[in-house]
Amino acid sequence: MSLGSRLKKERERRNWSQVYVAKKIGITNAVLSNYERDYRDPDTETLKKLALLYGVKTDYLLGITDHPIASDKEFPTIIKDPELDRWHKELPKSDEEDLRKLRQMWEIIKGKGNEENNR
DSSP states (O other), X not given: OOHHHHHHHHXXXXXXXXXXXHHHHTSOHHHHHHHHTXXXXXXXXXHHHHHHHHTOOHHHHTTSOXXXXXXXXXXXXXXXXXXXXXXXXXXXXXXXXXXXXXXXXXXXXXXXXHHHHTO
């Protein structure tokens, strides 16, 4: 599977538009379309942004591995909470609306933390 087809697959799996993804990483949807059709390849910084946005490894996007997400062995070395591991695996499958709600909750948490630190 090509880089372009993997980019398209990951975007469509989340039910995201090209316009949404392009805006999130700071490119035009025409450029993203060229990537997805294998007319152009993203530079390394853009590839990194796409991998982070989709929650996959760059090795997966480049076709080096067929495993999009870090293996089960990799996650526990970062965080040992089993519930967070479940979230880590489910988050890339979330639709745009759920991710928007999660971002809003995260902003509330961050804001509350900042207020408490300023007291």
